[in-house]
Amino acid sequence: MTDRYAVFGHPIAHSKSPQIHAAFARQTGQDMTYEAILAPLDGFADSVTAFIAAGGCGANVTVPFKEEAFRLSSRLSPRAKHAGAVNTLMFDDGILGDNTDGAGLVGDLERNLHCPLAGRRILLLGAGGAARGVIEPLLDQSPAELVIANRTVGRAQELAELFCRGVRACGFDALDTPFDLVINATAASLAGELPPLSPSIFTAETLAYDMMYGRDTPFLSFARTHGAATADGLGMLVEQAAEAFALWRGVRPDTAPVIAALRT
Known part of the structure; x- marks a missing residue:
């Protein structure tokens, strides 16, 4: 079965993350989908819970939910602890929260x-x-x-x-x-x-x-x-996405061609 991933935010229609992760998946031969999910301002945790129940494997988190994602995580990476915020979730033995921005x-x-x-x-x-x-x-x-x-x-x-x-x-x-x-x-x-x-x-x-x-x-x-x-910050956007992709899939994609494609 194809693995599902998503990015949660509010607003979210502008997000380039689905385009970036689709490019990473093609490049590395990964069987996965990635979608953008508009979470209600008062319903982030419920949206994540529903996504997990529907088979979600992991997610990115953007404004304004990064601090709420920090609180939702059952485990935190050292860099998430230092950041006080989470932008990457992995649903494996609970919810692992990471921060790939830095x-x-x-x-x-x-x-x-x-x-x-x-x-x-x-x-x-x-x-x-x-x-x-x-x-x-x-x-x-x-x-x-x-x-x-x-x-x-x-x-x-x-x-x-x-x-x-x-x-x-x-x-x-x-x-x-x-x-x-x-x-x-x-x-x-x-x-x-x-x-x-x-x-x-x-x-x-x-x-x-x-x-x-x-x-x-x-x-x-x-x-x-x-x-x-x-x-x-376009390169930062792609590089932080590559860090999340590597956490989820165990392979780090080449970012240069993705950045070049987005520039054009």
Whole structure:
């Protein structure tokens, strides 16, 4: 019988995950289906339970259900525990919750964008769930420095204290030196807005990375205007999906042709 997988979200019609996982399945010869499921805002757990009862083997989880998926999981991977959120579920002896976002970001930066992180000065903008999910994987690459900047400094300080390991926190107004890598994990791009940043954080040697994909965001435009190289989060999307696929199917697909197909 064909194995069933899905992505749960609200909204979900925009999701590229079915297209990505269909490409992975063709590439690796896996007998599986993958669908997008719109879960009611107050009915995520019920939707997952129904999917399991119908033979579901695993699922991805997107906004706004990642923290609820964390609570629903009967077991958590170490990276899910660090992230405080779950984006990947595997239904095997209960519900295993994992978080592949950070691995997806690191994979995109190092494999696809040829941006090694060891010894680099990294600035992470934002202190919400998107930021929290990638801090531990970034730290595991031994950067020279990781600074978390947020409009509300207290939230950035909470994250810095949670992860320790030399992480520094500040407000946007305290940023006045250049970084090798600037990652936008704020919600500003969703609203078409720009965080209040100083141009001095960018140089011609800086890579400005926005987790948002599919549009040229104000953050990317601002960074490019001030000399930085830029990249959006499409590669991260595909890489985190590949991590989930490998967990479910035991084989890691080649992401490069899938990213190229989505770009065109």
